[in-house]
Amino acid sequence: MEVDRTSHELRPMTCELGHLSRSDGSATLTQGDTTVITSMYGPGDVRISKEIIDKATVEVTYRPKIGLPKCSDKLKERLIRNTCETVILSGLHPRTGIDIILQEMQNSGSFLSCCINSACLALLDASIPLKYLIAAVTCCISDKGEITLDPDLKQEKKSVAILTFVFDSKDFNVVTVSTSGSFSNEQFQSCLMACREASKHVITFYRESMLKKLSKSV
Amino acid sequence: MADVNYSEAEKTFILHGIQDKFPCREDGRGCEDYRHMEIETGVVSNTSGSARLRLANTDILVGVKAELGVPSPEKPDSGCIEFFVDCSANATPEFEGRGGEELATEISTVLSRCYDNSGCLDLKSLCIIPKQQCWILYIDVLLLECGGNLFDAASIGVKAALYNTRIPNVTVNQEDDEMEIELSDDPYDVNRLDISSSPCIVTLSKIGHYHVVDASQKEEACCLARLMMGVTAKGTISALKKEGWGSLNPESIFDMMETGKKIGQVLNTSLLNVLEEEEKSGNKRKTVGFLK
Amino acid sequence: MANDLKTFQPKEYYRKFLEKDVRPDGRELGECRSTVVNIGSITTAEGSALVKLGNTTVICGIKAELANPKADEPKNGYIVPNVELSPMCSAQFRPGAPGEQAQVLSQFVVDVLQNSECVNLQDLCIVSGKLVWMLQCDMICLDYDGNVADACVLSLVSALKNTCLPKVTVNEETQAIETDDKITNNLKVQTTPVSTTFAIFDDHFVIVDPTIEEETLATGIITIVTKEKKLCMVHKPGGTPLKDSQIQLCIDRAIERSGQATKLIDETQCSLDR
């Protein structure tokens, strides 16, 4: 399977950390034009009904730009929550709550991966103990079978399938997969490979952002 | 409803009173006596018909509003009747917010079931153009004070308000395919509803081995099961419903139905007499309204 | 003794079984529960199917109604699937508006329908721009014993295949809608999406078709939806990271399962037609 050379790269990423004063951790991440703000609170108090005896309760709220959250937003919320729950060492903070709030600012493609990456940055910013980092990369398959990494909205519309993968920073195994459209097993494998390569860049980006932030505060 | 816990002894006192050879209820009534009722029609000016009923200290206001609308697709050649009951928080603080909702829907479902047949109120006469235009009667029942026996009181109020209802005369002009409706604005050019066979609800409360009509609040607390009947002047039964957490022996159900039928007929006739009498007193009559 | 261990240390209890390549209910790791499909039992619905995966029971009924199409898609009908987790199916659900789980499942079913293109929405068109069919598909879970997603997809597809629509025309002169009950058409279902869910236990056991107990103990869930030999959804919401080989194993199993399920639906459908 041929991978388009120019589409092998991710769009430029920029981020700002800890810019919200009231929250324990916050991040605004821009990938291309896609922007998500994440703020997070915790570990803190939790409603008794939601309290879990041996670990922290992780809650994710996703707010779309306009309107009330719909079923599709709930599915997204669930996906992000489960992903975050996987990396957080929640056993260290029993009977507490960790709240993550994501606000859509602009969606110009590869939205889900931007959400997850921004959530990971917010967790980093709040210094929540994590098992490892996670990096999300989206790719799409065009009707000709070409794979484009980190597509924008126009590319997404033209494609027959969109796949989002989340990898851990330890062994680069697959933490989360979410797909739409249909594709063959081979296509799935090559997308997985391509995204895995790209995810390493995301991890590097995290490292650089944190370095920048730390050097500022020192 | 305002639920007061009564003591064993108080309940026993009431129970024995009813079981006595010469039954004597708390206020001296026999088992089949209603408390004093006062009724006034035409009390709310901007309705098509209205009535206010006081049954001892149960106080009910009923308004009927006739509006033009489209018949429902299931019955294209008749009008509609819709009941809405509001339990005002004035009656008891428990009705505040959504507290009265349960009781309100219960009263309105029983009322609509009583009227849910063409014999009791001819809805066909409310149709203007089949499938297109008909009168919809919105009947609002407002509960101002509860002193027991709300269902009976509400149904009497509704019947009186329907008696009082005047619907403007309508003429249909047919121009080509277009139907045009013209409403008469002459206040005397009106139609009235025939309520001669509309039902009144009679609630029979089973207390001990016997049953009573028009139970007061205290008696309602002693009662295990009630039988509500919509009874017409002819003595037919337009709706039947057992209520409450107790069960009833088939024999006693037939007894209760017999009593209910008998009282229902008396109730219907007395009500109609009073309404006619009131109408005869005509314009001389001053509306008393809401002042005692 | 065994029961005590199950109550107090359910994880340990399961581990003991899984190490011997068997599950407490006697299944092998890769074995599905017995699947029963009952098609067309609800005659008031245009299409219906009851699916049982072991204890898990989902009934899907399809009600067809007439609606106006959207202005930007004048030829497309609507399919409106909803998953109802009524309080009767498990003690964890309460009456009232759908909870998070029901919403997530509904959206999952929507995605499956969209990705698999199993019904062409243009087939639901009666008069372009004027009148189209709206298929309201309600999947009511009657018994929630794990892996409801697979059961929902299976029941929906079976019900769609069972759906018969009466002939509806619009009289050109009077613009009146006319329905002819006597002539009915089967809905065309292009593909048969089949969903297969795997639970990951203790980071390395992969078990198929988990029960409710297995779902609560699992460290990760992965759902794969296939249509014929192609994939139309790989859904893994977090949980234990999986190696490529493990994912590949799941995909292979899913394709295998897909064949079995399709055969089951078709056989049931055939036995009904005869």
Add this chain to the structure above:
Amino acid sequence: MPLDSRRICGPESTQSPHIFTVNKDIKSDILLNGERKDGRKLDQIRPLFLRPGLISQAKGSAYIEQNHTKVICAVYGPREVMRKEDFSMKGQLTCEFKFATFSCKKKRQHQQDAEEKDLSVQLLEALEPAVQLDKFPKAQVNVYITVLQNDGIALAASITCASLALADAGIEMYDIVVGSSARIHGDVMLVDPSEEEEYRSQDCKDVNEGKVVIGLMPSINQISALTSKGEIDFETISQAIKTCIQTCQKVYPVLQNALVNSVKTKT
């Protein structure tokens, strides 16, 4: 209706295709030459299929099928009351009655409508006298009923189904409640009416058209539920109630049998 953001929403207004049926059969009398359309005798009930205990997650459950009428019921509890404001030494019973959206000719709503709320109350009042509430103070038993398909007597079938489910759940009761219904058509009584035979207010003009539903506790001979619709005279309605009681007595052994068998298979 406001858009429900927690469900997948379709177009705002839809119409049933059956409103526009052209070659509709003209509504004929419910009896053809004095016989019922499905060939039953007037007092003949449809074959009854009962099965307790089929929902694995519930404390008790039951399924009832009478020709096309299909009702399923689950019972949970006794469990802690969620709202604790009202103190009572007695237990609480709640009923939730729901028609599945596809269960009737007309499409049903997802939310409970007024009719379903009314039926919930009627069901509750039918069951309450039979359940020994004082055996589980401060706790709650929840009964959930879903009608999968309605081919007449939805309420009567639900009463039977729910009491079977309560028995299956091991809730202590004074007796089982058996539901039954009859259609009154002039001086004829149609037992166990089908959907087609059921009383609809709009197409009956005369007196003595209506229906009666009762819930009977057969072994203690007590009626726990009784409702009627339509204008009926006194003698006819009494006769209808008696007919319903007889029907209940006929069905009762079938219920007992189903329960005994389910206990046998459990042990």
Add this chain to the structure above:
Amino acid sequence: MATVDIRFVGARGKKDNIETVEEIQNLVTPGDIITTDTGFMRGHGTFMENEKLHASVAGVVERVNKLICVKPLKTRYNGEIGDVVIGRIIEVCQRRWKVETHSKLNSVLMLSSVNLPGGELRRRSEEDEKLMRHYLKEGDLISAEVQNIMGDGCLSLHTRSLKYGKLGQGTLLSISPSLIKRRKTHFHNLPCGASIILGNNGYVWISPNVNEETDNTGGYEQNLEPVPNDVRIVVARLRNSILALADHHMIIYDTSIMYAYEASLLFTVKDMLKPEVTSEIIDLIQQRMELEGT
């Protein structure tokens, strides 16, 4: 035999307010200045502003030496120590009962201020604490005396006399507390065969006659035998008489009740529910009172 007594409002007899009502002296409404004299003391229903004494409720001004109060026409019960009250148990708590007495707050009856069966001066053991619901449970009626008024206005009751305690068979009425005349005794064994307790809180208890010798046991042993029919009719008649008096805002005490009872003997008990009958009875009482100058 069924009776349905229904009429239209217009058919109601003439309003009885034809006789001009005597102007009531000293009637004030909130905000009215009662006095500018600073020598007075501020009582209930008044407040001071700019050295002037204002009324804070609508009612009649009353003066006792230097103390000025305004007594409102209709109010919840304001307890005073020594008052006889009737109340209903609404909750059983730790070593106390909560009692509804139509006052602003629920009143309290301590376990230590009741007579327990088997001797007045028995020590309260833990056993008694567990049996509290056995003695008095939710819904039971008691007669009691106000022992103390706590800081927040909550009344503390006691039943440490054999005339107080749990009430048996009978009927309870609730009327405005301001209609109850404060007297030496509020327990009356009426000659007509029934007893009444006029609670200062506006609750009136009517019951078959009690034999003071044998029945005053604090009410722990209840007689649930059916009450004879004639007594029952007397109770119903008394009930309707008292309600008639209350309806016409007449002060209620033993004499007025007996007058009303005797006047009502002209009618059947059932007829007393009709408004014209009650006004006739009231007329008769008023005439008799004028005659006798009471």
